[in-house]
Amino acid sequence: MSQGIQPGLTLGGRYRVVRQLGHGGFGRAYVAQDLNRFNELCVLKEFAPQVQGTYALQKTEELFEREAGVLYQLQHPQIPRFREIFRVMRQEKGFLFLVQDFVEGQTYYAILEQRKRQGLGFSEAEVTQLMLHLLPVLQYIHSLGVIHRDIAPDNLMLRSTDGLPVLIDFGGVKQVAATVASQFLGAANSGGISSSATCLGKVGYAPQEQMLRGIVSPNSDLYALAVTALVLITGREPQQLMDPQTLRWNWRQQSNLSINLRSVLDKMLQPIPGERYQSASEVLQSLLGSPAPTAYQTTPQPLPEIEATLPIVPSPVNQPSPPTAEVPLSSSGGNRSPGLLGKLLLLVISIAAVGSLSFWVTSMWIHARMESGDKDKSLNVDNPLVPAPDEVETPPPPQFSPEEQQRKQTLRQQRTSLGVAYRFYVDLVDEEFWSKYPNQRGRPLSVEPGDAQLREEWDAIAAEQLEKLEESDLSSASRQLLGSYKSVDLNRWKNEANKLHVSSRALYDLADAKFLERFPEEQGKKFIDKPIGQVWQAFVADMLMALQSRETLEQIVFEQGAVSQEVSGTLQPGEGKVFIAQLSAGQLMNVKLQTARRALFSIYGPTRGTTLLEDSRDRTWSGELPESGFYELVLVSKVSEPINYQLDLTVENQESSESPADESTEPGDLQ
Known part of the structure; x- marks a missing residue:
């Protein structure tokens, strides 16, 4: 047990261990199959240290259940459900396990690390959306007297089934484990309780009063949520965003946020607890600019x-x-x-x-x-x-x-x-x-x-x-969000795409392919001002996310001395791909595409007035490039089955590419 539980072992006569998720100061976590629920996946959390003897384990379990009972009342779809506690005896040692729902997805920390490797971070819109989805969850738990205590990117998961953030690893559970260990083991060994054992939270994320004195309140969670937002936006750890001399947050140089979000984060991060927002609904009100609801149902109800x-x-x-x-x-x-x-x-x-x-x-x-x-x-x-x-x-x-x-x-x-x-x-x-x-x-x-x-x-x-x-x-x-999209949203998405050197033409090509693959009857119609136009805008939003994640965007870079590049892949029905290449005026470009006949091919120049091909079934293009900047080669599938493609790009006179090719491709020029 001290080396971890091996996959295949069944605990409590019910839970078969699949793999270890990780371990921390209070024990390990495992993915397991619930044999009593058709092998449904769940999470087992082991709590350490292991106490000696049956009597000690019984007393520890009683204290844990009494202290942690409120957590079992939490019934919210963005909180993994706590199922039960069970104990295991091995070699005179007792091991206590807590069982909760398994969440399929990635932590925001893991997503941030992936994006940082690609030179990316989270946009203001993404982080604000995260806060809007999470604040009602905090309002709910706070109304039940529960404080999370440990909000950070690694305790927030982006659930893959519905794209919603899920709040995991309640610090309150760790708090109980620490209290159990302090009270029981302290009484047995030193007759006292270590006060520091109950001061939980992540350094940099938790406010000072929580870290130093163990004092928590709803605004403690709001403080940690603000730090999480800054870390996701800047890609920097809290210690890199705080002045070590004054302990003041110094993040404005690291990001360019809207006035509204800056003011909200500033108030959430106030060092004096009384100067922060006192409830999640107050933060919602400031984010949305409208009065937020303050009366919530607090009695959990069973959900169908x-x-x-x-x-x-x-x-x-x-x-x-x-x-x-x-x-x-x-x-x-x-x-x-x-x-x-x-x-x-x-x-x-x-x-x-x-x-x-x-x-x-x-x-x-x-x-x-x-x-x-x-x-x-x-x-x-x-x-x-x-x-x-x-x-x-x-x-x-x-x-x-x-x-x-x-x-x-x-x-x-x-x-x-x-x-x-x-x-x-x-x-x-x-x-x-x-x-x-x-x-x-x-x-x-x-x-x-x-x-x-x-x-x-x-x-x-x-x-x-x-x-x-x-x-x-x-x-x-x-x-x-269907029903809420506006033209200002399209303008914002254009600007976000332009930052990637992608024009709205390419963005809309991707959205059109997805939209018309599902709604072919809208081909050639003016639908933007009709309800179905909201669906098209939703596709634009999704295609922007796909571009930002590099799922549908690839930059073609020529190695030193090379004049040709070949890219290939597969497109599913309604899918598309944007290739960008930074080229210079006067270069000779030759493009050859091999793919299905019904696929559409476009080549857009660095500015809106330059279009070499648009929604074409042509597969080749040759000529001298008229201007410098990022050229876009856009391929979309109009085929009802997967198609393969191979794109060959040859650009001669490569020495001229040493000129500042992107001078003519400011974001405002693309649109």
């Missing part, structure tokens, strides 16, 4: 199995009045569009139970925006995207037949499992329904039997649209 992967948090207690029993198509008569004239201020702070399922849904539907004419003006364009205000979906009225009630219940479950906002869902289906039945535009369907056939048709269209969204490969985060 279907909700296992939903990004849900406790809902505000105060709920809006439900709409009438009339079945909505578009309650605004079809006038909810990005071109809405006038000013619309939306401050929606709650969505509560949906029908009899008692769903906990997100309390983050808080967003203030102002629209004028055809151009939307965000109250603060530096604010990240947040989900659009949603509405309560009422249960099917009793007048409906059992078949129709079940049909609508199935649609509701499918929609919520996808994380699609109800208001957007209605608008999307309305638009498709009206295109098929134009005489019904703007007319809400009634609950009367005379509209039963139309309601069935509406539901059939809804099922089709939800199926397309489910099969679209959109990320969970992008699906949740």
Whole structure:
């Protein structure tokens, strides 16, 4: 046991060890199979030191259970569920294990290390989105009197199933383990308790009052979250961001953040606890620029199995009045569009139970925006995207037949499992329904039997649209934001792509391929101002992330003296790839592509006015380059099966590339 548990060993007659995850000051952690739950993966955490004898272990276990009992009350989808404690006796030594859910994904620390190796970090938008997803989780645990105590990049996981951050390794559990060890072993050996044993937290992340005196409060977690945000943005450790003489944070030179986020982080990092934000909801309010909900449900509720992967948090207690029993198509008569004239201020702070399922849904539907004419003006364009205000979906009225009630219940479950906002869902289906039945535009369907056939048709269209969204490969985060995308977001994404030497033309080529592969009926249509245009924008957001992660972006670099390069690979249906090469005016370029006939090929120059090929089925291009800068070679698949490609690029007169080729490719020139 002291050397670790070998894979294959079964503990407690139930848990078969698969592999070791790691170890720390309080023991090791293992991935195991739960033999009583169809070999479902879980995590075993061993707590050390190992006490001697059965009686000692029993007393230790009793103290641990009494101290840690509150952690078992935590029922939140962004917190791994604590399952049980069990003990193992080996050679007169007792080993205590805690069992919790296994989370598939990577820690933010691991992701940061990967990006640093590529010369990248986290963007302000990514970090702000992380905070927006995590603050409601902190609000929830704080409302139960639980302080995490150990927030840091290695205790936050990006879950691969839905793209949401998950809070792991509660410091409170380690706190209990330390208290157990101090009280029991201290009493046996020295008759006292070491006060330093209970002062837990990571140096640099935890505030001084926590590290020196063990004093914790909700703002301790908020302090650590702010440090985590700075580490992700700058790629530097806390010790590199703090002045060792004054103990003041000195990070502004390392990043270029918006005024709003800078002010929020400054207040979260105040050295005096009373000068920080006192609750997670206060931070949410400052981030969003709107009043945040303060009354949360604090009584955990059992969740149906279907909700296992939903990004849900406790809902505000105060709920809006439900709409009438009339079945909505578009309650605004079809006038909810990005071109809405006038000013619309939306401050929606709650969505509560949906029908009899008692769903906990997100309390983050808080967003203030102002629209004028055809151009939307965000109250603060530096604010990240947040989900659009949603509405309560009422249960099917009793007048409906059992078949129709079940049909609508199935649609509701499918929609919520996808994380699609109800208001957007209605608008999307309305638009498709009206295109098929134009005489019904703007007319809400009634609950009367005379509209039963139309309601069935509406539901059939809804099922089709939800199926397309489910099969679209959109990320969970992008699906949740459907209905909230604005033109300012497109402008922001353009600027982010330009920083990678990628133009909006290439970015949109990637998005078009994904979007039209799933929604081919939109080919050639003007859809940007329709609800389906939100889906296209969601693809743009995902394609930007793929570019930033280098999944769909590759730079072609010529070795010294070489004039040719060859790249090859495979594209799945609807996928694309952008190759960039820094070249100079006057060079002779020859491009040859071998791939499927239906793939589209584009070659874009460093500035918007230079296009050598666009959405072409041509496979070769030769000529003299007109300007210096980064050239983009974009390949997208329009084929319904995987295709292979081989791209050969030859550039002569390489000596001229010693000139400053990117002088003409400032981000503003690409767009």
